[in-house]
Amino acid sequence: MSLRPKRHTQTSLVLLLLFLLGSGFLTTSLLSYYASRDSIRDSIINTELPLTSDTVYSEIQKDLVRPILISSMMARDTFLRDWVLAGEQDNGQMTRYLREVQEHYGAFTSFFVSDKTSTYYQAKGVLKQVKPDEPRDVWYYRVRGLDEPYEINVDVDLANADRLTIFINYKVQDYDGSFIGATGVGLAVDAVVKLIDEYQARYERSVYFVDTTGRITLTGAQGGPMGAKVGDSLADVPGLDGLMEKLPTPQSGQFEYREQGREHFLNVRYIPELEWYLFVDKQDKALAGIRQGLYINLLLCLLVTAIVLTLVSLVIRRYQQRIAALATTDSLTELPNRRGFDILAEQALQEAQRDSSPLCAVLLDLDNFKLINDQHGHLAGDQVLHDFAQQLRGTLRQSDILCRWGGEEFILLLKNTDRQAAHDLAEKLRQQCAEQRYEIEGQRLQVTVSLGLSQWQAGESLHTLLGRTDRALYRAKQAGRDRVCIDN
Secondary structure, eight states: OOOOOOSHHHHHHHHHHHHHHHHHHHHHHHHHHHHHHHHHHHHIIIIIHHHHHHHHHHHHHHHTHHHHHHHHHHHTOHHHHHHHHTTOOOHHHHHHHHHHHHHHHTOSEEEEEETTTOEEEETTEEEEEOOTTOGGGHHHHHHHTOSSSEEEEEEEEGGGTTEEEEEEEEEEEOTTSOEEEEEEEEEEHHHHHHHHHHHHHHHTSEEEEEETTSBEEEOBTTBSGGGOOTTOBGGGSTTTTTTGGGOOSSOOEEEEEEETTEEEEEEEEEETTTTEEEEEEEEOHHHHHHHHHHHHHHHHHHHHHHHHHHHHHHHHHHHHHHHHHHHHBOTTTOSBOHHHHHHHHHHHHHHHHHHTOOEEEEEEEETTHHHHHHHHOHHHHHHHHHHHHHHHHHHSOTTSEEEEEETTEEEEEEETOOHHHHHHHHHHHHHHHHHOEEEETTEEEEOOEEEEEEEOOTTOOHHHHHHHHHHHHHHHHHTTSSSEEEOO
């Protein structure tokens, strides 16, 4: 009959290891993740985006702000003002002037509109006469009423097959400050879009422009944030709807927003020459990789923890079984010892009480065993005890409980066995022992055994049962040994 050690100690230890390993792995992984995340965020916000914004701004100054400077120079050109004040005598002079500006500075178009004659001059010649009631001439009358010296306007170019063009419309004043016309140059929108696409491909950022009212003015060919088009408001873009409230004009800075679970970092820079904001937008692809690394790391940690806990549990279980066996097993005979007997006997007693089945106890004591130790030594005595135990175990049923009670005494519990059947078995064991010869140092020793037997009575404790059995053994010893006595 097997002995089962308690599992609460093992469970507590496994739970403690699980807590320690899990806490250690989780803490290390999270600390590593947050350290990497903060480092990347700091690099993006304080280094990458500002540097990209500065570079793009420099490019803008060269490619977009340059037409403003050209228009400003034209508005203050003495030739242009003198030609207008002289009565606009030779149209060819103005045409050559505009063509030279366009070719020399690489502008897409150049123009001058006279307020006195309402004539629209272009590098190709006189284009038309502007009229207040003509919708396509609204821009001119708007410029004439401006308080600022110029405006930036996106419109179609009459001189170039209505191609969409960014115009810098500059007011021209005479030497007394009176308005005499409007001049400037234009840059094709598709060229600017191409320029933005180059910025985005070069710096792997999303680049777009927003005016002070929050409307997108310029984007790449694929559109702005989340596919927003020119003219769309930031208020309609997920994640950016509240940005303008944080961005009083003019204001620059770093901002963050989220869309569909993805984090974005923004560097916003106000460009006073254009009166636009430059937005440089970077999605957190690096942070997404860090998060994915965290999930993989946690999964690996979980796997390692599971493997370690499984191995530890197996080792603990093996050692517990080993310790339990050492605590409840006699090392010489490999039979349960007195501690083991107490556990097994209580179980057998409960079964007998529950099932109302007979249960008998037998105490066995080798006769004159001290003489064997004295004459042949303790090693010989140990050999006799070992062989006797093996002989008993080979005779009994698997359900019978056999233990070493101490010294040369053994105890036997016979389940589902009444007094008569127990007596028959005890007598059989006595005869086998008497017939057995033990080879000790070339000698064949004979050992006899005395046996005391009693049957459990309903309601009786184990202690009482063993006491009656011990008295029966005492009578067998007193009666001359090598016999079986039953307690009545």
